[in-house]
């Protein structure tokens with residue numbers, strides 16, 4: 001690959017109990033395989049320690065991912081494409097991802113977020129459960145950035161299996177009884193490949 005076609009991809013996510021983190025890893029690995037330079041970053045935790053410790057799975061996931069660097073605005077400035085992931089919270093994104101987005105005012109004011117490729121992914125406990133409203137809410141910010149929204153759509157047979165044209169969306173089940181499976185992983189790969197393809201096209205245009 002020449003320097004002209006090299007693209008930087010940031011995968012920035014929040015995950016309490018690990019489902020969104022698993023999708024983020026799949027997307028990061030796929031983007032790397034597609035030739036991108038990748039930064040996998042987690043959003044800073046905002047919840048009180050007592051809330052985390054009251055949920056063993058949340059506490060375990062927090063401990064297991066402590067070594068993943070926390071996302072900073074500079075990660076966006078570096079990136080040609082950014083994939084954001086969040087669990088669905090009452091049909092919307094998590095406070096932790098929103099807090100990250102809310103740090104981007106100065107970069108936005110300088111026009112530094114525009115012309116990048118953006119895409120999103122999520123996980124819910126219920127089937128559907130607000131996945132589409134979450135992804136569309138996230139997309140609103142992409143428009144404010146002046147970003148190029150790259151949704152997976154139904155561009156690949158695997159997208160008819162996970163069924164969400166707005167982004168990769170997993171159904172984790174109540175009590176996390178449905179771990180991230182092949183259906184979700186295949187959808188994540190479609191999305192990552194598509195984002196890298198368009199980021200490269202934009203960069204070389």
Ligand SMILES: Cc1cc2nc3c(=O)[nH]c(=O)nc-3n(C[C@H](O)[C@H](O)[C@H](O)COP(=O)(O)O)c2cc1C
Pocket residue numbers: 014015016017018019020021086087088089090091092123124125126127128129130171172173
């Ligand atoms: C405050 C709160 C709100 C939630 N809202 C929804 C919701 O609207 N729909 C849904 O299906 N699941 C909802 N969930 C469940 C999570 O979205 C779901 O468990 C998700 O898979 C967790 O992802 P994670 O393992 O990456 O943290 C909610 C969970 C919490 C704690």
